[in-house]
Amino acid sequence: MADEFDLFVIGAGSGGVRASRLAAAAGAKVGLAEEIRVGGTCVLRGCVPKKLLVIGSHYHDDFQDAASYGWRQAEAPELDWPALIRAKNTELDRLHGVYRQLLDKAGVEMFDGRAVIAGPHTVRMGDRSFQARHILVAVGGWPTLPPVPGIEHAITSNEALDLPELPKRIGIVGSGYIAVEFAGIFAALGVTVTQIFRADKLLRGFDEEVRSFLGEEMAKKGVHLMAGRKVREIVKRADGALDLALDDGGSVIVDTVLYATGRAPNTKALGLEAAGVRLAENGAVIVDAYSQSSVPSIHAIGDVTDRINLTPVAIAEAHCLVDTLFRGTPRGLSYENVPSAVFSQPPVSVVGLSEEEARSNLGEIDIYAAKFRPLKHSITGRDERTLMKLVVKRSDQKVVGAHMVGADAPEIIQGLAIAITMGATKQDFDRTIGIHPTAAEEFVTLREKRGD
Numbered sequence: 001m002a003d004e005f006d007l008f009v010i011g012a013g014s015g016g017v018r019a020s021r022l023a024a025a026a027g028a029k030v031g032l033a034e035e036i037r038v039g040g041t042c043v044l045r046g047c048v049p050k051k052l053l054v055i056g057s058h059y060h061d062d063f064q065d066a067a068s069y070g071w072r073q074a075e076a077p078e079l080d081w082p083a084l085i086r087a088k089n090t091e092l093d094r095l096h097g098v099y100r101q102l103l104d105k106a107g108v109e110m111f112d113g114r115a116v117i118a119g120p121h122t123v124r125m126g127d128r129s130f131q132a133r134h135i136l137v138a139v140g141g142w143p144t145l146p147p148v149p150g151i152e153h154a155i156t157s158n159e160a161l162d163l164p165e166l167p168k169r170i171g172i173v174g175s176g177y178i179a180v181e182f183a184g185i186f187a188a189l190g191v192t193v194t195q196i197f198r199a200d201k202l203l204r205g206f207d208e209e210v211r212s213f214l215g216e217e218m219a220k221k222g223v224h225l226m227a228g229r230k231v232r233e234i235v236k237r238a239d240g241a242l243d244l245a246l247d248d249g250g251s252v253i254v255d256t257v258l259y260a261t262g263r264a265p266n267t268k269a270l271g272l273e274a275a276g277v278r279l280a281e282n283g284a285v286i287v288d289a290y291s292q293s294s295v296p297s298i299h300a301i302g303d304v305t306d307r308i309n310l311t312p313v314a315i316a317e318a319h320c321l322v323d324t325l326f327r328g329t330p331r332g333l334s335y336e337n338v339p340s341a342v343f344s345q346p347p348v349s350v351v352g353l354s355e356e357e358a359r360s361n362l363g364e365i366d367i368y369a370a371k372f373r374p375l376k377h378s379i380t381g382r383d384e385r386t387l388m389k390l391v392v393k394r395s396d397q398k399v400v401g402a403h404m405v406g407a408d409a410p411e412i413i414q415g416l417a418i419a420i421t422m423g424a425t426k427q428d429f430d431r432t433i434g435i436h437p438t439a440a441e442e443f444v445t446l447r448e449k450r451g452d
Contacts, residue, residue: 008132013040015302015314016138033115057188117271150234167255174260184345207354289332341410349413352401368446
C-alpha cells in the first residue's frame with residue numbers, strides 16, 4: 001500500500017521547507033522529497049554563497065582604504081581563493097544541517113531522491129508511490145545556456161561558486177543581477193572582467209537612472225562593459241584560453257566565460273503535463289492567486305511559478321498556501337511594493353515603482369534625488385558615489401518608489417519598504433528626523449524637486 005500524506009512537497013528549497021514546517025505545525029502529515037541537498041537555490045547555489053563571496057571580495061578595497069585611516073601593513077595582503085571557497089562551503093554544510101534538523105523536529109518525513117508526479121494525488125520515487133491530498137511543487141529554477149557554438153566551454157553561476165582556482169581573465173555574458181554581482185566579485189578580487197550584453201544598459205527593468213549610475217560606478221571599479229554586443233561563437237585556443245567572437249567582428253580573449261543570461265523553471269520530466277497541469281511557454285507552473293495549479297490538488301510556489309523570483313517571496317507564498325490549505329484562512333500574497341536588492345559593487349536596492357513606471361501609470365509625479373560621495377571616501381579619496389531617489393505621486397504626495405545605489409543600500413531600503421507599504425507621504429519623510437552622520441538620513445532630507 002502506498003504511503004499517505006496530507007501534503008507532499010517536491011523540492012526542499014526555502015519555499016518548500018517553509019511550507020513543510022508550517023503545514024506540519026498545523027497538524028498535517030507532510031512528506032518532502034529533495035534530489036540534491038536541503039536548502040535549494042538560495043542557500044546552496046545563490047543568495048547565501050554569492051553574498052559570502054561579495055563580502056570576501058570587499059576586503060581588497062577595505063585593506064587599501066585602511067591606510068587612509070592610519071593603519072599600516074607590513075606586507076600586502078594576499079587572497080587564498082581555495083580557502084575562501086572552503087570557508088563558504090563549510091557554512092553551506094552547516095546550513096544544510098540546520099535545515100534538516102528543523103524539518104526533523106517539525107515531524108516532516110524526508111525522502112532523498114528524485115520525485116515525479118504520477119497523478120493528481122500520486123508522487124513516485126523509484127519503486128515507491130505516495131498518495132497525498134495535496135502536492136506542492138517547489139523545485140525552483142535552473143540556469144539556462146543559449147545555443148551558441150562552443151557553449152560547452154561556458155560555465156553558469158552554479159560552477160562560478162566553486163571554481164578550483166581564480167581565473168586571470170573572465171568574460172561575463174549578461175546584464176541581469178547575477179551577471180553584475182559576479183562581475184563585481186571577480187573585479188574586486190583582481191580578475192580582469194569583461195561584461196558583454198545585448199542591452200544598452202545593465203539591469204533591464206530597473207529605474208533608468210539607477211541603470212546608468214550603476215554602469216558608471218562599475219566601470220570605475222575596472223569592469224569593462226561591452227553594451228549592445230552578442231557572442232557569436234566560443235573557440236577554445238591551443239593554450240586553453242577562450243576566444244569570444246562577437247557579432248560586430250571583434251573578439252575577447254578570456255580564461256573563463258560565465259553565462260548569466262537566464263534561468264528557467266525546473267519542471268522538465270516532472271510529470272506535470274501528463275497530470276494535467278498547465279505550464280507556461282518557459283515551463284513555469286501557471287497558478288492562481290492562491291498558488292493552485294489547473295489541477296486543484298497540485299500547487300506551486302517560488303521560482304517554479306516565475307512570478308517574483310525572490311527567496312522571501314517564496315517563503316511568504318508558502319505561508320499563504322498553508323493558511324489556505326490547513327488553517328481555514330484562505331489568502332493570496334500581495335506582490336505590490338516587494339523590495340529587492342542586487343549585491344553588485346556598489347549594491348542596488350529598490351522598492352516600489354521606477355520613475356518610468358510611475359510616469360506611465362500614475363501621470364504627474366515628483367522626483368527627489370541626490371548624488372554624493374560617502375563620508376568614508378572623503379578621507380580615502382576613492383572615486384565612489386551614492387545615488388538616492390524618491391518617486392512621489394503628485395496628487396496625494398505618497399512615496400511610490402525608493403531607489404538607492406551605494407553602500408548599505410539593501411539595509412536602508414528594507415526599512416523604507418515598511419514606510420512605503422504603509423502608504424507614507426513625502427511629508428511623512430520630511431517630518432522624520434534623520435540620524436547624522438549617515439547616508440540613510442538623505443532620504444528624509446531631500447527637499448529639491450527635479451524639474452519635469
